[in-house]
Amino acid sequence: MEEVPDRAGDGERQCEGTIPGGAGAAAFYLRAPQPSAIPVLIAVPHAGRSYPGSLLERMRHPGFVALRLEDRKVDLLAEEVARQTGAALLVAQAPRAMIDLNRAVDDVDWDMIGGGAPADVGSYTPGQRARSGLGLIPRRLPGLGELWKRRHDAHDLAARIAGIHDPYHRRLAETLDALRARWGAALLIDLHSMPPLTLRGGQPGPELVLGDRFGTTCHGSLVASAFSYFAEHRRGTAHNRPYAGGYVLERHARPSEGRHAIQLEIDRSIYLDSRLLEPGEQFGAITELLIGLVRRLAREVAASGEIASGEWAEAAE
Secondary structure, three states: OOOOOOOOOOOOEEEEOOOOOOOOOOOEEEEOOOOOOOOEEEEEOOOOOOOOHHHHHHEOOHHHHHHHHOOOOHHHHHHHHHHHHOOEEEEEOOOOOOOOOOOOOOOOOHHHEOOOOOHHHOOOOOOHHHHOOEOOOEOEEOOOEEOEOOOEOHHHHHHHHHHHHHHHHHHHHHHHHHHHHHHOOEEEEEEEEEOOOEOHHHOEOOOEEEEOOOOOOOOHHHHHHHHHHHHHOOOOEEEOOOOOOOHHHHHHOEHHHOEEEEEEEEEHHHOEOOOOOOEOOOHHHHHHHHHHHHHHHHHHHHHHHHHHHHHHHHHHO
16 A cells, blocks of 8 residues: 655645545545635545555456556645645545546446346446446456456445545535635646547647536636646647546536636656656656646636625625
8 A cells, every 4th residue: 555645834634535445544635724825626536546455356457457547646746736835635545446536426337246237226328438448437448458357246336435435525525615615716626647648640749638528617717827827838738638527527616606627637758757657857847837837727716706706795785
């Protein structure tokens, strides 16, 4: 089990949830300085590296599969960015192989669960993500095929939802609500990493992809500001393709109510070493890039909250 090192001076870490079979390991942790310094929450749902032995035993080629599913070490970027900016930080320690926090609890391929779908599911048809092999519990990966030696038990699925998925999303919502209450608006940055992208003709693809569910989860001015910032730093950035954002944004974004959310995908090759395993030479530079982005967006979100609060006050009068 690999632990993320704690750091002094950036708020107390609250460890919550439970990893089934993990000998008491917490499913995630929250670090939210009080009072909040900026109206931003950075969430990292796919970098968890606390693998129970019972999970690894079920996997075909566990070392390779785990690396393919992880947003490898992107939590270390998030840790440093949060420390430098004062952003709240929510990091999953439970691995994506166990349960995908960016999926709805009904996005299940019941063929991989022993006993199949329960009776109350009815004529359930798996969602697109489950059909692709990447539902609530990942089933297969391109080039690898099936990930598991045998089916999962229904009670295991229920325990993962109760111990990991439900408390993670409850805490995420509560943290955003608290930021919104203090600042008048809040921004969720759902942080992920991606394999290097290649364009047609073999040209390198964008290093970063911003997703806002095609304009539905974040005010356009914030997205435009993020694109402007990356352009100033000569970083190639794409919008919604190939990653538009998933369940986390769908569930928690309410831009009309001042709760904005974007998904940010970072090319692993620009912050990891050549093996895509450990922080590389450019880790510090990418950290600084993200620090600047968070500070810029935080100022704009805070300003938007002040404007909204003023409008509400005038309406109340």
